[in-house]
Amino acid sequence: MATYNKFQAFVENLAEKVHDLGADSLKVMLTNSAPVATNALLGDLTEIAAGNGYTAGGTAPSISSSAQTTGTYKLVLADVTFTAAGGSIGPFRYIVLYNDTPASPLNPLIAWWDYGSALTLAAGESLTVDFDATNGVLQLA
Amino acid sequence: MAKTTPLPSDDELRARLAELQGQRAVKAGKVQALRDERDALLADPIFARERELARAIRQAVADEGLVELDAEIGKIARALGSYRMTAESA
Numbered sequence: 352m353a354t355y356n357k358f359q360a361f362v363e364n365l366a367e368k369v370h371d372l373g374a375d376s377l378k379v380m381l382t383n384s385a386p387v388a389t390n391a392l393l394g395d396l397t398e399i400a401a402g403n404g405y406t407a408g409g410t411a412p413s414i415s416s417s418a419q420t421t422g423t424y425k426l427v428l429a430d431v432t433f434t435a436a437g438g439s440i441g442p443f444r445y446i447v448l449y450n451d452t453p454a455s456p457l458n459p460l461i462a463w464w465d466y467g468s469a470l471t472l473a474a475g476e477s478l479t480v481d482f483d484a485t486n487g488v489l490q491l492a
Numbered sequence: 493m494a495k496t497t498p499l500p501s502d503d504e505l506r507a508r509l510a511e512l513q514g515q516r517a518v519k520a521g522k523v524q525a526l527r528d529e530r531d532a533l534l535a536d537p538i539f540a541r542e543r544e545l546a547r548a549i550r551q552a553v554a555d556e557g558l559v560e561l562d563a564e565i566g567k568i569a570r571a572l573g574s575y576r577m578t579a580e581s582a
Binding site for chain 2 (some may be wrong): 352353355356357371373374395411412413414415417427429430431432434446462464466470472476478479480482483484487488490
């Protein structure tokens, strides 16, 4: 299981009304360069080339649930599947979640996961990013 | 022998306190003016519309069945023997 890695700026952005996790356009993007916790914006990362089924900026996951129960907030995202068509996607190793809606700061980062090794999807192959449907992507208590 | 500085009298301390409180009132007034301007901006109907749209977006995700569609896509990709990364939650 790939570990959740937090971008440090996320917690401040969350507290200072940058994110509306229930309605903003969250996106999952791919990069082959290791992010670091002090990265703050999408522009701090190097995205893989668009094409063959990968759209620049990545894919917006559906928000399954953004709600609290007994004081604990949970963000649940549906799985995201990238499928290469007509050519390959990648190589990439890191999967990054960010918020595509805010203009200031522009496209703030939320978290990233490390696949563990560089991966190239050949035409017809897919990568499914399996978000935890029970515990959600993140919780706030 | 170390020199000692005499402690200010109560009258001097009261005068200094009044001076600082006066300074604070001026500075806090400048900050409050900016807050008032921002609050007035947020009262603009465009922000109410933004909140309406945020609610509509949440509802549309459920109404359009996007989550179920994504689950079906994932299921088919799994059946095809695709790569998978299980993302741990925070």
